[in-house]
Amino acid sequence: MKSRGVLAAVVAAVVVVGVFVAAGALVDASLYGIAAIVAAVAFGASMLGLMALLLTLVGTVRELTTTVERITEQTVPLLGGINETVAGVNTELARLDTVVASVQRISGTAENIAEVVHTAVANPLIKAIAFTTGTGVALKAARKVAD
Numbered sequence: 001m002k003s004r005g006v007l008a009a010v011v012a013a014v015v016v017v018g019v020f021v022a023a024g025a026l027v028d029a030s031l032y033g034i035a036a037i038v039a040a041v042a043f044g045a046s047m048l049g050l051m052a053l054l055l056t057l058v059g060t061v062r063e064l065t066t067t068v069e070r071i072t073e074q075t076v077p078l079l080g081g082i083n084e085t086v087a088g089v090n091t092e093l094a095r096l097d098t099v100v101a102s103v104q105r106i107s108g109t110a111e112n113i114a115e116v117v118h119t120a121v122a123n124p125l126i127k128a129i130a131f132t133t134g135t136g137v138a139l140k141a142a143r144k145v146a147d
Contacts, residue, residue: 009052013045 020037 009048010045013041013048017041 017038020041021034
């Protein structure tokens, strides 16, 4: 639609140039005068085209500004929600760190208890197994001798 306006301005400029050239030919204007008229009309037409281009650019900038304002209006609340979510996640991570530290302490305590139980039970258990095995071997040997 805006390019039609530019095209109309160029056509109007060409018509005006034609009218001025015809008028200059009828009035016996000099060649330099006609060239000056043509140059002035061409300059005016180019300025009209440039003005139409600038008006299109201004409209585009206004639309872009409106779009950016809408995006900003929608983004700011989202960022606030993200900040709340990150704060909640940080709180949960702090709790999780506490739980992990507690589990590490419990694991260390259980390891120490297992070592104490192993030390307390292993020697007597080994001796009891050795005694039972030795007694079993002695009983078998005694039965062989008795038979």
